[in-house]
């Protein structure tokens with residue numbers, strides 16, 4: 208059975224073709240800020256990304272009899288972890304999502320391309336809105352504002368399961384802290400297979416990241432909003448897209464920041480150390496959520512490739528639990544294997560409504 212997995216990210220689109228468990232092909236299209244600047248919204252990037260995918264598959268002679276196409280799921284209503292068939296309700300919510308992120312294109316692209324192939328199914332798996340929060344984690348200090356579960360659910364679950372397999376345990380038997388350290392950063396407490404607390408990685412909570420501001424001082428933010436100096440759009444960009452390393456240092460590339468530190472840039476050193484310090488604090492917070500009973504801390508995402516960052520982070524957190532590093536992500540395989548599980552009747556396919 209052939210599966211096509213599609214993962215649209217803020218700066219790239221990844222695709223992979225699987226024949227059952229065997230990966231036949233994987234590639235990443237990188238989209239420069241200039242290339243994306245022509246598109247006023249995420250949705251308007253749709254045709255551009257779709258053509259790239261189809262052209263590449265045709266070029267590789269891989270545009271064939273896919274049994275299923277599975278996309279990274281977007282900013283839908285809060286839902287349970289699992290695989291969902293793309294349907295009208297989902298497409299409608301993806302098209303009209305108030306929060307913007309390229310993953311909103313995953314389900315739409317999967318369905319549109321599946322329609323070109325007779326009998327081909329379209330799914331999403333573990334979208335960024337997987338919500339398993341405990342009730343106590345949902346309240347903020349204002350009844351007008353609830354905390355939301357928005358995070359790298361697909362990679363968190365894939366890495367947690369991979370670690371569980373490596374110690375011959377089930378994910379559902381373990382208490383873990385997982386930190387995805389990418390363009391956005393999410394730190395979660397996984398208690399026996401459920402993500403009971405996590406920072407909202409997209410909308411301004413938790414540590415700052417290469418392109419996001421994380422939690423900001425609330426009163427100063429209010430003053431900024433009403434200063435008349437910034438539009439609503441500009442303030443939103445300060446929170447997501449142009450916050451964090453980008454705001455302080457003009458780059459979202461953590462690798463470049465480490466290079467600058469090695470060249471003696473003291474400002475770069477302070478900012479990166481502060482980002483790491485804030486990640487460590489969030490991991491500490493999640494250790495309390497798990498009552499200090501933690502089997503392992505798992506670090507993943509692109510920044511986990513970097514020894515400077517990982518070593519500095521370990522200096523803070525190593526006392527909490529053993530730390531394991533899974534650089535990059537396992538999202539493409541997780542997407543494909545989730546689709547295979549459904550096609551083989553081993554996983555339940557859920558309905559979105």
Ligand SMILES: Nc1ncnc2c1ncn2[C@@H]1O[C@H](COP(=O)(O)OP(=O)(O)O)[C@@H](O)[C@H]1O
Nearest residue numbers: 389390391417459460461462508509510512513
């Ligand atoms: N070897 C590396 N050293 C330091 N940072 C890295 C390295 N490789 C990737 N990164 C950083 O990881 C971040 C992107 O992580 P990634 O997981 O690819 O992002 P996303 O979560 O947006 O998919 C960028 O800041 C990038 O510079």
Ligand SMILES: CCCC(=O)OP(=O)(O)O
Nearest residue numbers: 335357358359390391408
């Ligand atoms: C939490 C939403 C998904 C997300 O932030 O992904 P990236 O870090 O890849 O932009």
